[in-house]
Amino acid sequence: MVFPAIHLSLNAQNYFKVVNFTKDDYQGGNQNWDISINGAGQVFVANNAGLLSMDGAGIRLHQLASKTIIRSVACIGDKVYTGSFEEFGYWKPNGQQTLEYQSLVTATVASQLKNDEIWKIVDHDKAVYFQSFGSIFCYRNDTITRLKVPGPVLFLLEASQRLFIQQINGALFEIIGDVLVHLDGSDIFSDTEIKAILPFGQDKFLIGTSSKGLYLYSNGHFEAWNNTLNDVFKTMKINHGEQISNAYAFGTLLNGVYLIDQNGTLVQHIHTGNGLQNNTILALKADMDGNLWIGMDKGFGYLWFDSPVEIYRDNAMSHGTVYTASLFRNELYIGTNQGIFYYQFNEKGGFTDKKLLPESQGQVWFIQEIDGQLYCGLNNGTFIIDQHMLKKVCDVSGGYNLKKIAANDGEHMIQSTYSALAVFRKDNQIWVKDHEMGGFMAPARFLESDFLGNLLLGHSISGLYLAQPAPDFDSLLKVSKLGPEQGLDFATNKVYKVDNRLIVPSGKQLFQWDAINNTFVEYQELEQQLEGFASATSIIQVTPDKYWLVKDNELGMFEIRFGTAKLLYRLIPEMYDLNLVENYENITALNDSLQLICLDEGFAILNLYRLHRIPEVNKAPSITRAYVWNNPEKHQSVTPESKSFSHQNNNFNVSFSTEEPVGRKKYFQFMLKGIDQNWSNLSSKTETSYNRLPPGNYSFLVRALTVKGMTTKASQVDFRIRMPWYLSVYAIMIEFILLVSLLILLNINYKRRRWRLSEKLLKQENERINHLKEQAEGEIIKLSNEKLQSEIAQKNLELAKNTMAILRKNELLINIKTELDSQKEELGYRLPARFYDSLSKLIDHGITSEHEWEMFDHLFDQAHENFFKRLKAEFPDLTASELRLCAYLKLNLASKEIAPLMNITIRGVEEKRYRLRKKLNLPSEQSLNDFIVGF
Secondary structure, three states: OOOOOEEEOOEEOOOEEEEEEOHHHHOOOOOEEEEEEOOOOOEEEEEOOEEEEEEOOEEEEEOOOOOOOEEEEEEEOOEEEEEEEOEEEEEEEOOOOOEEEEEOOOHHHHHHOOOOEEEEEEEEOOEEEEEEOOOEEEEEOOEEEEOOOOOOEEEEEEEOOEEEEEEOOOOEEEEEOOEEEEOOOHHHHOOOOEEEEEEOOOOEEEEEEOOOOEEEEEOOEEEEOOOOOHHHHHHHOEEEEEEEOOEEEEEEOOOOEEEEOOOOOEEEEEOOOOOOOOOOEEEEEEOOOOOEEEEEOOOEEEEEEOOOEEEEEOOOOOOOOEEEEEEEOOEEEEEEOOEEEEEEEOOOOOEEEEEEOOOOOOOEEEEEEEOOEEEEEEOOEEEEEEOOEEEEEEOOOOOOEEEEEEEOOEEEEEEEOOOOEEEEEEEOOEEEEEEEEEOOOOOEEEEEEOOOOOEEEEEOOOEEEEEEEOOOOOEEEEEEEOOHHHOOOOOOOOOEEEOOEEEEEOOOOEEEEEOOOOEEEEOHHHHOOOOOHHHOOEEEEEEOOEEEEEEOOEEEEEEEEOOEEEEEEEEOHHHHOOOEOOOOOOEEEOOOOEEEEEEOOOEEEEEHHHHHHOOOOOOOOEEEEEEEEEEOOEEEEOOOOOOEEOOOOOEEEEEEEOOOOOOOOOOEEEEEEOOEOOOOOOEOOOEEEEOOOOOEEEEEEEEEEOOOOOEOOOEEEEEEEOOOHHHOHHHHHHHHHHHHHHHHHHHHHHHHHHHHHHHHHHHHHHHHHHHHHHHHHHHHHHHHHHHHHHHHHHHHHHHHHHHHHHHHHHHHHHHHHHHHHHHHHHHHHHOOHHHHHHHHHHHHHHHOOHHHHHHHHHHHHHHOOOHHHHHHHHOOOOOHHHHHHHHHHHOOOOHHHHHHHHOOOHHHHHHHHHHHHHHHOOOOOOOHHHHHHHO
16 A cells, blocks of 8 residues: 655754743743843843843842842943832942842932833933833933933833834834934824834834834834735734844744844744743843843743754654654655655755655664665665655565675675564665575674674674674574673673774773674773763764764764774753654764754754854853852852861862853863862753862862863862861871870879789788688687687586585585584483594585685686686785685575585675675675676
8 A cells, every 4th residue: 555645844943042941940030021241241131030140150140129020131331230110220240249239219219210110221322221111211420310201101222323212102202312302104103012123224223013013214204014924923912123133033922033034034933832931022132142032921041043953843743753864865864663754955954845755654773875775674674765665675574774794705785683684685786685594583783794704793682692604694603692701791782883893882981892812802092082982882873984972961973093083073962952862872974064863852953064163162161169168158268369278168169150152051070189080970060069078188170061062171279178286297296295195104004003903912812811811710719719618618517516516515514514413412422522523523624625625726717717816816805715705606606505615604605795795896786796707
């Protein structure tokens, strides 16, 4: 089935690039009412939140004390004049990257500006004019005067050093000598609003109105400018106008910006469909390079004309992700995931008249001119494109690529596909499939050959393989997986031919294939020349000696010949809003100047000629501010005069800028020597910081990327974080001495403690020995005492026995004598006196036997050692009888027991006790027995 060609419209952002700034970028309000640029290229924007200033260091917001909306801004000399509600004045830099505001509103002016806003500020005739809807104020020679106006007025407009203003619902006036002069014939504008008056040749003006389109004014005559766009302008409502070289830009309320030439022909229409973030245009301002700043109802933007990158997208019907392209016979063919589209290449360098190639729907892998024919690989086979029709040359599904392979018998064409390797032969000047090569039945996205004729195949999933084809290419003699044994210790399926060498990127290094030794070795000689692109993940050949290397978010175009590499251009996709196809990055050289970049949605054309002729700022970036701090509110600036700081101020902040035009994205690399080993990744940030730096010497370096991708020279700022006082040389010496002294003292103390400990241990040992000795002596004493007590007890026992024996003997003798006396009395003379006397003496002698007493005394003295001596020593008057009584009392004998022992009566004993108490001087309350027992 044949599909008819489908005609679709094509939108191309030809010759310009829009850089949008949202409120998140500048941290202000949505609406941007006016724009002005000073002589240094700084851009100032009147914003809902205040005044935005923008330079190479970024965007800053400056607010009035009242925080009211700023409606107008004008850079005049070194001042930035602004107008707002009941207020106007100027801002001046204070030397600290901020602006200070000075009001010009006096009490008189305030009374004349009640409930009014300043909408326009114009520099004219050595004076500054401030216009509200009710008044015009002139600031000249530090004096403010109010011009007389016929009634409410619209916007103050200046063109060719002439000043105009329209009365609301009225005519147009020119201000001459601070007097409003009515312009004849201008009453035709009473039913519209004049929004722009622009120079249009000698003494001629182009007038833009809100609802009546464009008018020309010359020699006092007004006439409508009849052109094809006037009806558009009447509908879309012109709100602002700006001259750009020989062209004119008109911003509308409804449909963006229109750029026209002096003939009224549309040059370009910029709107939300091709770059703008909002279609309601509030302000326009051309910069010194002829580019355009646009203030919108939502954000603001920068229109970069003559951009080297043009993005082509289809608003009517997306052609999907672009994988490949080729410029063939003045037509551009692009292969996408939805089919093949082709365009006409016009004389202006643009591509128009997009069409879908019939029967090409589906995934397209390559489009390539080979030997004068255009080949393409699709899901359902490989074809040539002839007169916008597809002709199949290979029926194997998924033609990834076609490669010419040199062999002994001539050239062969081999193709990798979804399932096999196809060998082509030439038939009538067209390469067609001849046969499939056996031995490798798998998808191979990458295919290259080494100088020995071996094939390196990149399997879509499992990695790289080395295949040796048979001499006639009918099969593969050997297929082996390449891995760590061949020096490939990372996963990849990519292989590229660069300068006749097979290169495999790891994402960190580049490895070249050594066909002789069947191994991969790092290609250090090339890596050292690639300026950071040794970490490339993809390599794209666009000409025999030019290659694009892709890494992270960078593209580098190199010329590589005979082992020598030179960086020609570096491209940052983010700078141009380019989204390359991940893992399928591709760039095609259409001719010597144009390079087509395949994108996720659409494609981009890089014009190397335009890129080359863009003015390039090679000057090193400026370090606008550098300071160290400990407390964020108190910091110290780093300057040539002040660059040594306390260790407490160990946080470092630095800001930098470049002189590249403000609206373009800028990229920097920086490093802090002493901390960083390498340059940072490219970043669009214009400031950075390092925290908690250790003491030491530091050098901060920053370099910028030019519009062509080359690095500028580096700017440098040096500073030093001093050691803490306790880490200085002298402090360390003192601390060392103190440390040594401390160690000596500690050693002395240690020895002293050891001595004390030894002494303590010795003392404890002596005490232990003494304790043991005392214990032993105690035991000995105890044993001695126990023995003594035992002996005393034995003596007491013997004494008691002796005493009891004497007591019984004496009691017996007494009883016998008593009985003898009784018998004598009873018998009288019958008992002879001689016999009686002899018995009585014998009995008395038995009772008072000195021998028994001596024996008692001996036993008593053993039981109660020195008792008599002590008693006699203390009481020398005691008689022997009294000492004997004391002995009996010591034995705790009762009087009745003592009486027989002393051969006296109990009464006699009591009398003796009485006399003894007196000799012992005992008080009456003290017991005699207790005294003697305790003595």
